Amino acid sequence: MQCNCDHLLDSSKDHYNNCSAVWDERKIGYPCPKNHDGTLRLRNPHLRHLERDFIYHLGLDTSADMSAMFGDVKFVCMGGTKHRMREFALHVRQALGLPATDTGKLENLTKHAQRYAMYKVGPVISVSHGIGIPSMSILLQEMFKLLHYARAQDPVFFRIGTSGGLGVPPGSVIVSSWGLNGTLEKSYNIPVLGKVRKLPSFFDERLCREVQSVATNEGYTTYIGGTMAADDFYRGQARLDGPFCDHTEADKMSFLRTLSELGVKNIEMEATAFSAYTREAGVRAADVCVTLLDRLQGDQVTSSKATMVEWENRPIALVGSFIANCCKRRGLVNGRQ
Template sequence: MKCDCDRITVNKGGIKEHYDNCRSTWNELHPGKPFPKNADGTIKLLNNHLQELDVDVLYHLGLDTHNYDLPAMFGDVKFVCMGGTKHRMREFAHYMTELLDLPNKGDKIVNLTKHSQRYAMYKVGPVLSISHGIGIPSMTTLLQEVIKLMAYAKAKDPIFFRVGTCGGLNIPAGSVVVSAFGVNGNLEKTYDVPVLGKTRRLPAILDRRLYEEVHSLSSDADQFGTYIGGTMAADDFYRGQARLDGPFCDYSESDKMSFLKSLTNLGVRNIEMEATAFSAFTREAGIRASIVCVTFLDRLQGDQVTHSKTVLTEWQKRPMIVVGRYIAKYCENLKA
């Protein structure tokens, strides 16, 4: 089958030739899995039960397929950017209006899901900026409805990003990590989800070409380092991340350090609470996706975030800069 990869960003030496969802290589990377895109690049939802619905209610987004013209509202979306908090994603939306010099620059940005009282979603030009809360259950609830939203809107080849904060491993606080894969609390590169009483193990792998492209746009002028590495997604902030400062702790500091060093030996650079599920679900949907997070501390040096709010607020902009640079480059080359 003919390659359908976008050739928009500069293809520097060493970057993988195809995206993971390229038609020409899909069967090699996903043996036995049906191709989840239509001929025009829109998402093909591989759930026949959805065809039996007269109306699909995207409950947590406060949208549905009957009362809203989703193609008119969201059909031009190219980039879906997700992050934990409403404030951060509103700030990202404002940042993108300035970076892309959009017509609504400086205007008040409207929360399109305000009446759902669950998440916050802002649209600026081709960018959808959405909060997903903390942890895998909250994030995947949003992610799955957004995947359906993009399918119903007939958005073509959307690219998903998660921008966030994390704890680093053996890299300076304030560094940015572009994730290559996720690992769970058992140090496995899978997202394990119980379905009908049985555990399904979904590969937690991110699109190599995309994360290499994102990383290739890092600049020597940046006041922070940008690294590619694995990301551990914990189901708990304290014991699940080998912290010593939670209300419960039945292991020693030596146990903690041994575990964290096991992570670094696997190529893991950071710890957060969403990477495995985000990787697995976007991969299953055939969506190009990347995770870009800033580290608030080096977990090999301690457990608590001690930098000032001013410093942390400034650091939170760093993933926005990295992702924004990719989006701006993509849009710039598309016009060329």
């Protein structure tokens, strides 16, 4: 099959993992889910029978002109809080040199649904996903549907956030190469019709390298490595400071060292599902998180508020720079919001 890679920053001959030329070689078992023009081809025949598809948690439906609203989207950036994603939208607007609205404010396009907050700045969507896999995966799947109906071409997804580091200095940025679940499998395990399905949780290697290449001379270190996605903040991450704990500090340290030996650089709560679903959709994606502490040194975040704000801005700045460089290279910015 002919290659359908659209080069972002790296002009090498290496293919992206989800390129149609590579897809068949990986023997996924079904055709590449992206059409040759880069639009998403969803593997759900039941959608064709819907006269009108209500994308419930985004407060949108297909009676609207999705192509006019979102057809130019090239980048989707997701993060936990509404505040963080509004700040990212403002940052991207400035990085792309786009004019502000008359009031200087951004419109939350999902305000009627009252679940998430979504902003659009030029070819970029910035949207909050809440905390944990259930909330994130609902948003992610509805974003796939939205961009499918909009016929957006070759969208690239990012997740930005915070995490606990493993053996790296606080304030480091981790670009995830794969996700590890709570039972130490590189998969997202989801029960469907009473049976557990295991979806491989790997990110695109080339996109990881491209993102890391942007982080030069920033005063902090950016690592590529594995990410554990826990289903819980306390016991699920081997903490000792939750309301319940039935393991010892020796148990905790043994587990964390095992993770480190496996190549895990940080722990958060979304990476397995994010990598698995974007991979299944044939969408390139990267998970970019800053570490707020080294879990080998303790469980609680004790840095000052000012320090944490500066650290939390690092993924925003890094992904924003990546997007700005791509838009400049590809001539995507046309001066309108």
